[in-house]
Amino acid sequence: MNGTALAVAPDPGCDSLLPGHDFVDAYQVRADVPGLEARQAADAILKHPPGWIKQLMAARNRVVRLFQLKTVEMAMDDPRSPQGKVGGFPIVAQSPREVVLGFNDKHLDFRISVTVLAAGGAATLVTVCTLVKTNNLLGRAYLTTILPFHRIIVRHLLEHASFS
Template sequence: MPAAATDRRGCRSSLARLIPCDTLALTVTEALETMMQAKPLKVAVKLPNAALPQADWADCYQLDIPENNVSAIDAAKLALGHFPLWVRLLMRLRNIIVAPFGLKSTGDHSPGTIEMVGPFPVLSQSAQQVVLGFNDLHLDFRIIVDVANRGGRQTISVATLVRRKIMLGRIYIAAITPFHRLIVIAILSRLGRRLSINQRPSR
């Protein structure tokens, strides 16, 4: 078989069998377009935090938009309730990789027994803040969605707190951090676009 033909079929790898090539190309394009439009800023996180007092890893990203009066739970549902396809594919891949280690998958929680936002259980909520997350063998984590209105603007922030319990937790966080940051920036940017569209006057 000619080398050129072999190259054209290079996409038929084990990953390609999990994620079809056309789907993979589409999701990569969507991710890049989202990043190009992204305006969330990374801000400092103060530890300890009451949501997870023993957290030893944290980050936070904020998005500033015209005042929209969206509540924290609605912002969480818009951002985390319906992930883009490329994020869902990454999560599926993550679940496959961690399954042999006995770690929880994103489908281990039943919506019938506890309120959920996407794959994450709701631990507490108010108009200005919602806390999501669960404890696992290797680490505990919390996702905190905050909203604040000031001067005709609204700030929506997504903070992630992690307590790394064992060495596996440290290795896991080191491995996923680049993807985590990409996803948080992407979902905040997507949230901003959706809220901006909702604010546009109808013709």
């Protein structure tokens, strides 16, 4: 298990990932793995969530379908994500240091940035930054509703990721 996921100031470079965003947060954990690349970190964080997170996402998907919004599965089928997906989220951009995930929908647009930074010795700092841009009242209501869950889920995924 990793250390505690701490809330950190988002990297100023995150702003360019989603101009005009209404929400941004970032959490960071120290992984005792030297040379960890961003794609490896993103896979470790997002590919195998625990059952309770899968159940929350399934409930979320049932609700958003009622409003004709995209589910993660719908975004996965989008042919405009030629770089692939991580944990069901389309890859927007990737490099050894950062993987950017996300998609745009009529209610909101979001990006998830997973970055890695050598922390000296045999450790890597892994940061997850989330940005959301709401597009209408439904998007603002959705964001308000999911924020408490978002914070718990991101911290849990970071703290329990199997980095190796």
